[in-house]
Amino acid sequence: MTRDPVPDPTGDELLAVLAALGNPHRLRIVAALSEGGRNYVSRLARELRIGRPLLHMHLQRLEAAGLVTGTLELSEGGKAMKYYEVTPFSFALTPDLVAKAARTITDQEKETVKESAE
Amino acid sequence: MTRDPVPDPTGDELLAVLAALGNPHRLRIVAALSEGGRNYVSRLARELRIGRPLLHMHLQRLEAAGLVTGTLELSEGGKAMKYYEVTPFSFALTPDLVAKAARTITDQEKETVKESAE
DNA sequence: GAGATGTGTCAGTTTTCTTTGACAGGTGTT
DNA sequence: AACACCTGTCAAAGAAAACTGACACATCTC
DSSP states (O other): OOOOOOOOOOHHHHHHHHHHHSSHHHHHHHHHHHHHOSEEHHHHHHHHTOOHHHHHHHHHHHHHTTSEEEEEEEOTTSOEEEEEEEOOOOEEEOHHHHHHHHTTOOSOOOOSHHHHOO | OOOOOOOOOOHHHHHHHHHHHSSHHHHHHHHHHHHHOSEEHHHHHHHHTOOHHHHHHHHHHHHHTTSEEEEEEEOTTSOEEEEEEEOOOOEEEOHHHHHHHHTTOOSOOOOSHHHHOO
């Protein structure tokens, strides 16, 4: 019953995850999706009592960090519904992991260009 | 060789930790202290190539989250030196932990009064 | 058609975080 | 005394995040 060893995250990855989770709303969002299972935006917004645009933004950040996944589905009626669910993740957050990850932090962090160019 | 089970952090604690580590500088600071051992502010600032006031601020945040500890010591000469070192920490960052922690988040988060009053 | 539900985005405000330069104080050495 | 090092704090500027209201567009139901 031992899991495959999870590869250490890069500095940027870890940073994205930590920054994404380091926010009350986003922490609650992950919790809600984790406990209640997949859910669609409008409903989740009601349950968490926050505005949709705001939730939308937070979900983007979480998805960018790889913590949740969104899928646009069509209900029987043909109504568009965007379902989100948590991506199983697991990090052993210790000084050691931090030390390792810190070695691979790219200063820029911005510039979506880089990858395509180079 | 099994460790004592670490108690689950409260929502606020976890939040503080994640928010504290979700920053490039602070991640590097923890890494530096973890690898190089204890160090004092001015030296650490030089090594990380950031200004002292800035480092000072980041160290505060890390200390507030319980990730590092500062000790003001007097060198033989009587010179004041503030040494910082990492506090050993370990969190199994998973959707489950997040779900548990989310239940105990205090909305306010501000107001240092609360504790004294009540 | 009107009203309820779902999707998404945008612009602008507000708030928070980050960063810097300047200042004040201390000790020890040349 | 002048210099190099240590500590700390503050205010102001700059940048990034968070938040809100309004809009546009779909589908289903009454």
